[in-house]
Amino acid sequence: MDFAPSPEHEAFRKVVREFAEAEIAPHAADWDRDHHFPVETVRKMGDLGLFGLPFPVEYGGAGSGLLTLSIAIEEIARVDASMAITLEAAVGLGANPIFRFGTDEQKQRWLPDLVAGRALAGFGLTEPEAGSDAGATRTRAELSDGEWVINGEKSFITNSGTPITSLVTVTARTGPGEISAIIVPSGTPGFVADPPYRKMGWRASDTRGLHFEDCRVPEENLLGERGRGFRQFLSILDDGRVAIAAMSVGIAQGCLEQAVAYARERQAFGRPIGANQGTAFRCADMAVAVDAARLLTYRAAWLHDAGRPFHQEAAIAKLHASEIAVDASRHATQIFGGYGFVDETPVSRFYRDAKALEIGEGTSEIQRLIIARGLGLPL
Template sequence: MTDYLSSGSLPDEYQQLAKAVRDFAQTVVAPVAAEHDANHTFPYEVVAGMAELGLFGLPFPEEYGGQGGDYFALCLALEELGKVDQSVAITLEAGVSLGAMPIYRFGNEAQKQEWLPQLTSGKALAAFGLTEPGAGSDAGGTRTTAKQDGGDWIINGNKQFITNSGTDITRLVTVTAVTGEKENGTKEISTILVPTSTPGFTAEPAYNKVGWNASDTHPLTFQDVRVPQENLLGERGRGYANFLRILDEGRIAIAALSVGAAQGCVDESVKYAKEREAFGKPIGANQAIAFKIARMEVRAHVARTAYYDAAALMLAGKPFKKQASIAKLIASEAAMDNARDATQIFGGYGFMNEYPVARHYRDSKILEIGEGTTEVQLMLIAREAGL
């Protein structure tokens, strides 16, 4: 991948994928984005379209119903969707990176055969149950417990801010839970697969969010949820470590989504600056507007290069933790900064929710919070630098 990082030219298969998703975003996603955002409704018809395109199976082998692609292909799709509707993009990102990927990375063959074909087809969604009211980045704050009872696990606790956890097609939540105590006295955290049909599992009413209004997000309650012992995902006690690996990968995906949002703001601003006239000429003829858009373009370009670099390292099997954090940090800030500048360029229209830049303005803030806050990324980067 390093060859075309410097040349700026992607191989044909990547270009074709990006174009197909771009066309889908413009013809299927864009026309309904404002309506779903305003009504806070989940875009089932859009998700079905993404499933038909094979987007949920992009980075998975064909033996599990996937497309036989790679993680970079997923990132390209997320960038194109993110230009138009972040809610749709995060639905795909969470469904693949957080929902299906833990099973692919850490599941046994029986778990892969049972769940991956459903998830890669896009006919079912899975969620990632990590965050709690008192625990996110702080694993020590995890209070959800899973205790063995005969051949079962009995799970009790709560999760919050869980994406794709309450849709009509959600079939599974992978949960981090305290399963014991390590020799050093710290909590032993494992991951367990919980089908959403299990008695005692409840997806509480959806949140009323600032943005990502067409994305499905719920708090979850587990009350004496009983699942078979074989629903343990991966090695007992390795749950949090495994999820950290998933989060490292996910930060590249979020960076790609963020680049899409940043570029979407550029594209909308260029179009508006050419059409909107003030004092007898297009506002884009004014250096103040032109330079603002130029800086927006620079942010998007730099952020794209950063996530390309992180993805190249990951696919080459090289360490990529620092580069993933750098990409996530730069790209999320680019999305937020570009959304703010685009809203300013649009003036009063930028404050109207039916315009894409207004949605980007509301949607982009969470990009600096989800899958590791800006502060967490700075901590990780400093740590990787040896501090």
């Protein structure tokens, strides 16, 4: 069994790393400070082909797999989580549902711009009273005179209000015990994207609440089968969990590199602090955790690309990688001491950014629930 990246994968990693270090890393602190969404940088990511990696050539994509996408997300996250989550959500939650469940007409209309990074899409599932319990959706859509009339609200929706957002797919109750997915183009009357949240982390990403008041879209904007919206969402979550795991690996790798570099140069008591076992062993433990998380992530991605079941492996990778990313950010901040508590050092930003990884696209508690059920436990 070999799920190691190929030479082509490693060559691609080098390209993305060079892009991230040249186009993202020098500006990440400023974007974070200003809560600024850098549209032009996102477009450059599109020019590099990152938004089209897993999609077929007929829509402008590269026809690559989840492992290739994971490597790209990992390398972006190594320098900035905000741009990494922008890419992850745009591909996994924005374009992927349309590719997986859309009609030919929907694919032809929406995918070329999404795949090229000329446009972004959001996926409106979470609501004020429906987070981990996503089946508790209260947003409603009624069919009237050939149109869906949507009323309700959504929370914490990524890429839903940027200058280049073209649509949001929302889940809504379309009948008793029935949840469907519906495409709502940006600018549709009755659809309002709230001002972006002022977040603890991921400050340069676009995250908003959404409101729908008698919002009307054509009947043909139904995405997939009526009443299958919730199941469709669950089926794409496994891909997203692997991608979030990759993002976690990237943040943890960034923390490790920053901590090791600082431990070599920072002098205390006449020698580098890395000469002390307390610091050196902390770095060693981080390295072990990062390697293990990367292997779990690549295994899940490899299984996906091989067409094999990976539901359990995706949950394991997401759980472990997100939690070690939080740990790595804490350890790196501790190694930096007081300097880790000020914005001049990247580890301060990594510390704030890492926490959301244990929450988004399935909390750690939900991952443990999935894993336990996979073990046959009666939960």
